Amino acid sequence: MSKAVEARRAKFSPEVLAKMQELGRMISAEKYGPDGPPIKTTWAEIEDAGHEIGKLVATEYDQLVQRQHAEKYDDARCCPQCGKAVRPSVKHRDLITRDGTSDLSEPEFRCIACERSFFPSAD
Amino acid sequence: MGIDGDRYSPAVIERITATGGASTSFRIAAKVIELLMDLKVAPRTVNNKTKNIGLELKASRDKRTDAHCRRPITAERNVAQPAVALAAVQVDGGRMQTRTAGRGPGVHDPHWRENKNAGFYRMRGDCFDDDPHPELPSCFSSKKQMQSLLSGLPESEAVDNEKPDLSWRPESLVRTCVASMGDSERFGELMSAEAEQRGFYSAERRAFLGDGLKYNWSIQQKHFDSFTPILDFIHPIERLHETAKVLYRDDVQAGWEACLKWIELCWQGDVEEVIGQLEAEQLELEPPSEDTAEDDPRVKLAETIGYLRGNVSRMDYPSYRRGGLPTSSCLIESQVKEMNHRIKGSEKFWDDGDGGEAINHVRAALISDGDQLHDHISSRPGTPYTRPARKNRQPALT
Numbered sequence: 034m035s036k037a038v039e040a041r042r043a044k045f046s047p048e049v050l051a052k053m054q055e056l057g058r059m060i061s062a063e064k065y066g067p068d069g070p071p072i073k074t075t076w077a078e079i080e081d082a083g084h085e086i087g088k089l090v091a092t093e094y095d096q097l098v099q100r101q102h103a104e105k106y107d108d109a110r111c112c113p114q115c116g117k118a119v120r121p122s123v124k125h126r127d128l129i130t131r132d133g134t135s136d137l138s139e140p141e142f143r144c145i146a147c148e149r150s151f152f153p154s155a156d
Numbered sequence: 157m158g159i160d161g162d163r164y165s166p167a168v169i170e171r172i173t174a175t176g177g178a179s180t181s182f183r184i185a186a187k188v189i190e191l192l193m194d195l196k197v198a199p200r201t202v203n204n205k206t207k208n209i210g211l212e213l214k215a216s217r218d219k220r221t222d223a224h225c226r227r228p229i230t231a232e233r234n235v236a237q238p239a240v241a242l243a244a245v246q247v248d249g250g251r252m253q254t255r256t257a258g259r260g261p262g263v264h265d266p267h268w269r270e271n272k273n274a275g276f277y278r279m280r281g282d283c284f285d286d287d288p289h290p291e292l293p294s295c296f297s298s299k300k301q302m303q304s305l306l307s308g309l310p311e312s313e314a315v316d317n318e319k320p321d322l323s324w325r326p327e328s329l330v331r332t333c334v335a336s337m338g339d340s341e342r343f344g345e346l347m348s349a350e351a352e353q354r355g356f357y358s359a360e361r362r363a364f365l366g367d368g369l370k371y372n373w374s375i376q377q378k379h380f381d382s383f384t385p386i387l388d389f390i391h392p393i394e395r396l397h398e399t400a401k402v403l404y405r406d407d408v409q410a411g412w413e414a415c416l417k418w419i420e421l422c423w424q425g426d427v428e429e430v431i432g433q434l435e436a437e438q439l440e441l442e443p444p445s446e447d448t449a450e451d452d453p454r455v456k457l458a459e460t461i462g463y464l465r466g467n468v469s470r471m472d473y474p475s476y477r478r479g480g481l482p483t484s485s486c487l488i489e490s491q492v493k494e495m496n497h498r499i500k501g502s503e504k505f506w507d508d509g510d511g512g513e514a515i516n517h518v519r520a521a522l523i524s525d526g527d528q529l530h531d532h533i534s535s536r537p538g539t540p541y542t543r544p545a546r547k548n549r550q551p552a553l554t
Contacts, residue, residue, distance in 0.1 A: 088194075102157065113540065124543055130165040131193060137159075139543065154157040155538030 060086060091132035099137060106140035106153060114147045124150070160538035169205055170533045172197060176206030177498060177518035177529075210514025213521055213532055217334075217346060224349035236355025242279040242326055242480065243359035245351060245380060246488035247272065247366045252337075252499045257507035266505055271516055272343045273495055274334045275488045276354050281326025281480035283361075288324035288477055292423045295320050296393065297416060305390065306397045310408040326482050332528075333491055335520040337513050340371035348379035357382065363481040365488070367391040368463055373470075387470040388485035392463070393419050396430070399460045402453045403437060425474040431464050494523045 034042075042050060061069060064082065109118040124141040127134045143150045158166060172189060179185035182199040185206075189197050249270050256265040295301045303309050334350050336343055351357060364383035366372030368391055376385050396418045404411030418430045434457055444454035464471075476483050498519050499506070506512035521528035 099157075126543060127163065128159070128165055129163055129168055129195065131167050131171070135165075139159075141543075149541060150543070151540045152161075152538075152543060153540065155160055155540040156157070 056086075056090075088132040092130070092135055095130060095132070095135045096137075099135070103138055103140050103154070110142050110151075110153060112142070112144035112147055113151055114149070115144065117144060117146055119144050119151075124152070158534070158536075158538055161542035164205075166533050166536075168193070168195070169209065170530060172202055172205045173209040173518060173533070174522060174529060176202040177210075177515065177522045180498070180501070181504075182206070206518055207511055207514040209529075209533070210516070210518040211510055212536060213517040213528075214336075214513055216532060217349070217517070220353065221345050221349040224352055225345055233357040234352050234355045235358045236278075240278050240355055240359035242281055242361045242363070243351070243354070243356035243383075244275075244277040244279050244326070244328075244363045244365065244482050244487075245347065245356065245383060246275045246277070246364075246482075246485045246491075247347070247372050247375065248485060248488045248492050249273070249369065250335075250492045250495055250500070252512060253502075253505045254508035254512050255505040257509045257511060263505045267508070269337055269508060269512065271335055271337050271495070271499070271512075272340065273488060273492050273520075274343070274347045274350070275491045276332045276334070276350055276356060277328045277482075277487055278330040278354070279326040279328050279482070281482075282324070283480045284324070284478045286478065287474045289321075290424065290474065292420045293320040293322065296419055296423070299412065306394065308401055308408065310412055324477065324480075326480055328487055330525045331487070331491070332524040332526065333495075333520040335495055335516040337508075337516060340375060344375035344379050347375060351380070361479060361481065363476070365482060365485040367485065368395075368467060384476065384479070384481060385470045386476055386481060386483060387467045389422070389473060389483045390485070390489075392422055392467070392471065395460050395463055396422075399434070399453075399456045402451055402456045422471060423473055425472050427464055427468045427471045431461055431468070434461050434464070491523065495519055 045053075060082075065071070065074075070079070103123070106121050109120050111117065112119050119142040121140045121142055124139045126137050126139065128137040129135075139152055139154050141150050141152060162169065164172065171193060172185075175185040175188050175192075176182055179188055182202045185202045186197050186199045189195055189202070249272055251268050252271050254267055254269045255263045259265075299309050332350065332354065334343075334346055336346060338346070356362065362380075362383040363386055364376045364380045365386045365388055366376070367388050373385065376383065393415075397415050400411040400415035400418075401408075404414060418433070421427070421430045438454070438457045438461065441454050441457070444452060444458060448455050473483050495516070499515060506515060518529070521532070
């Protein structure tokens with residue numbers, strides 16, 4: 034195992050690493066069946082599929098953590114323009130990331146008096 | 157979270173900008189992005205993103221420079237950690253093709269503009285009691301090797317395999333680059349702010365190198381007066397070669413021999429002797445009149461003598477070698493070439509204004525050591541107000 038992979042693995046607990054292996058096994062079984070890939074499978078096919086999985090996992094992770102983060106904006110905030118307290122809502126939008134398009138759920142504070150929204154996620 | 161209203165995440169913007177600044181064109185950059193990131197981006201988008209980030213880099217540098225210029229005169233100099241043993245600042249001009257901005261698609265009013273480049277080099281090198289290399293290195297005395305530098309040299313002898321020992325020269329460790337289309341007054345301020353940020357003013361040994369352009373030395377005197385001013389050794393060689401060519405038009409070999417003698421004298425720091433020999437040549441000729449052609453030997457002689465007289469104080473090469481200072485601005489020459497790979501080309505016309513300035517800043521950040529571009533993008537403030545709507549958003553139910 035290369036040092037780079039070792040360093041990457043060291044960032045996760047043995048439980049998470051075991052789950053990742055399990056995920057790999059599940060996807061392989063679903064894609065190729067219990068006997069694994071046919072003999073003619075090329076490395077490019079394996080690498081492409083692995084890369085796609087990585088991107089999907091990354092997108093799921095990005096969205097999950099972003100939503101957890103957004104929940105911390107539950108309380109009302111003061112409008113930076115007029116100072117009135119404003120309750121949060123959610124604005125959904127697409128954000129293009131390295132791993133594809135994520136569905137972003139940003140906390141939005143819409144000030145009726147100023148007729149504009151502000152997004153503390155910019156901070 | 158540090159996100160703004162952009163459709164792209166900061167990491168994607170960084171990659172788009174880096175590819176836009178590194179590729180030969182925005183069209184190629186879009187292809188490379190698709191290949192490497194599996195992301196389809198229009199060349200125009202790459203152009204816009206690169207320009208935006210370039211202007212942000214410029215604004216950030218301007219802000220730092222203004223603060224540096226306004227600092228109290230008693231403010232203590234920044235000291236680098238670890239301390240800089242040898243700091244070298246080098247400056248050189250480049251050229252880029254521009255067009256008048258704001259006139260729609262196409263090239264309007266094409267014209268050349270100068271972009272100024274500066275390199276800041278943390279260096280490592282020894283000092284010596286005696287001149288470590290009193291004799292002219294073979295790279296300067298070999299016709300074969302000088303042919304790439306000087307035009308019209310006589311046919312060279314057999315291939316010269318001997319490589320000169322250049323281990324006495326200081327070695328560059330870390331480089332940062334600054335490039336701008338601004339005037340020399342402002343460029344000097346940008347350079348001074350960068351040198352301060354790198355802790356160059358508190359370096360043990362300091363050198364400032366440039367060619368014969370007057371504004372280089374105005375910048376040196378105004379902002380880098382504690383740095384040893386050094387005229388790039390290559391520059392007088394080119395001057396002397398041009399002079400020898402017109403003086404010895406009928407005998408190329410004799411011209412090269414005379415030039416070589418002058419180069420050796422300059423290397424040994426005896427510039428006054430070169431001036432004396434050129435003045436002796438001048439005495440044998442009649443003084444030039446106002447309508448004498450530019451390539452007339454008398455005009456060339458007068459120009460070269462004036463050039464050497466004006467720069468003699470910056471040509472004490474043996475002393476610089478003893479002090480372990482660089483004597484050639486080859487580092488900044490290479491840097492200008494690296495800038496030109498992106499900026500200069502017969503088909504490239506940059507907006508004379510924001511577009512041209514932006515690409516200078518992006519390219520300089522990219523070719524600098526360190527993570528200037530990454531640091532900027534990860535620290536840029538997001539905008540709290542604007543957010544794009546989804547293209548395929550559903551209509552409201554009520």
